[in-house]
Amino acid sequence: MKMVKVAVVGAGVVGLSTAVCIAEALPFCCVTVMAERFSPDTTSDGAAGIVLPAQFPDIPLERQKQWFKNSFDHLLAIAQSQHSPEAGVMLSSGCQIFKEVPAEKKPFWSEFVIGFREMTDVELKRFPLHTFGQAFTTVKCECSSYLPWLQNRFSKAGGLIEQRIVSSLQDLSSSFDLIVNCSGLGAKSLVGDGEVYPVRGQVLKVDAPWLKHFIRDGDGKTYIYPGIHSVTIGGTRQEGDWRLEVDQGDTRGILERCCRLEPSLTKAKVLSEWVGLRPGRKNPRVEREVVQLQGRQLSVVHNYGHSGWGVTLAWGTALDALGLVRQCLHDLSLQAKL
Numbered sequence: 001m002k003m004v005k006v007a008v009v010g011a012g013v014v015g016l017s018t019a020v021c022i023a024e025a026l027p028f029c030c031v032t033v034m035a036e037r038f039s040p041d042t043t044s045d046g047a048a049g050i051v052l053p054a055q056f057p058d059i060p061l062e063r064q065k066q067w068f069k070n071s072f073d074h075l076l077a078i079a080q081s082q083h084s085p086e087a088g089v090m091l092s093s094g095c096q097i098f099k100e101v102p103a104e105k106k107p108f109w110s111e112f113v114i115g116f117r118e119m120t121d122v123e124l125k126r127f128p129l130h131t132f133g134q135a136f137t138t139v140k141c142e143c144s145s146y147l148p149w150l151q152n153r154f155s156k157a158g159g160l161i162e163q164r165i166v167s168s169l170q171d172l173s174s175s176f177d178l179i180v181n182c183s184g185l186g187a188k189s190l191v192g193d194g195e196v197y198p199v200r201g202q203v204l205k206v207d208a209p210w211l212k213h214f215i216r217d218g219d220g221k222t223y224i225y226p227g228i229h230s231v232t233i234g235g236t237r238q239e240g241d242w243r244l245e246v247d248q249g250d251t252r253g254i255l256e257r258c259c260r261l262e263p264s265l266t267k268a269k270v271l272s273e274w275v276g277l278r279p280g281r282k283n284p285r286v287e288r289e290v291v292q293l294q295g296r297q298l299s300v301v302h303n304y305g306h307s308g309w310g311v312t313l314a315w316g317t318a319l320d321a322l323g324l325v326r327q328c329l330h331d332l333s334l335q336a337k338l
């Protein structure tokens, strides 16, 4: 049987998840991941990695639920297996606190995480500026371990790896039957998507092994996430800001805000500082299209624009993209019969 040649552009958490899903489910496909940057140099590598979604305005809620549930169940299974330390995936319990009671006290994802409940007044006393809180257990996924683990899983499924810049999808049209675009922020230039923009994020890693529970301010800007080797504290959310350098003003702001939430952090040593650009988009783009490249019609499946929730949603949208790849292959086989 003729192998179908599939190119996946992008080796962040979205690209590698998608590539693994395709390579494992469709053994008659020869899948190549090609990317300018691999771990440890992708945006995904530095993500704080807490698994917690937001709600996108124009995607049906049922689809978003499916994305989250599939991702959560996949990561939970890893966290509860012997692969957990190597894959960098662990259970994480803690709270999300709000200065004002949010419109939705029970968000759509509350049914999927473990043990979701409102915090009691006694628990909230620790946070005098906050009036409402949610306690639950989720998963933390440390991509600096998870990406090499996924890449290894991809290779075991027969996948190929190629380091290169793809300047245009046209470059791939003669060598591949199908392209899967997981280029994150790179989609802005690769497919000319004007809806994609950078959302700059700065985080610090600190040594505070006594902290075991995460604390996240509901505004999404201040968080403390204990991990396997250190505690990630953050952050910033600067839309349209392309700067990749560490900003000392941001560092001071992060330390100030986090120490206000957790005063013991004044005793923590800063281990590292990091900046990444989230692939901002009003809604992630998970869809297929047929493009005309060098006189040939080529199917492209897009899976990018996850903004600040790529680690959270990567596996769910990868399964969705796999479904779209199946549809493309079905159409291709029909065409071949005509």
Ligand SMILES: Cc1cc2nc3c(=O)[nH]c(=O)nc-3n(C[C@H](O)[C@H](O)[C@H](O)COP(=O)(O)OP(=O)(O)OC[C@H]3O[C@@H](n4cnc5c(N)ncnc54)[C@H](O)[C@@H]3O)c2cc1C
Residues within 6 Å of the ligand: 009, 010, 011, 012, 013, 014, 015, 034, 035, 036, 037, 038, 042, 043, 044, 045, 046, 047, 048, 049, 050, 051, 052, 164, 165, 166, 167, 182, 183, 184, 185, 186, 187, 190, 200, 201, 202, 203, 234, 235, 275, 276, 277, 278, 279, 304, 305, 306, 307, 308, 309, 310, 311, 312, 313
């Ligand atoms: C500070 C910070 C904290 C975060 N915290 C969290 C969190 O707690 N939870 C969460 O869910 N998310 C979080 N995120 C968001 C998360 O990091 C992103 O949503 C996610 O990394 C996006 O993954 P991706 O694979 O789409 O993109 P990337 O990781 O950026 O990967 C893109 C890939 O495409 C390749 N590429 C792009 N263009 C081309 C081209 N033309 N040719 C070849 N290769 C190309 C790149 O080289 C790279 O391999 C955070 C982000 C930041 C910055």
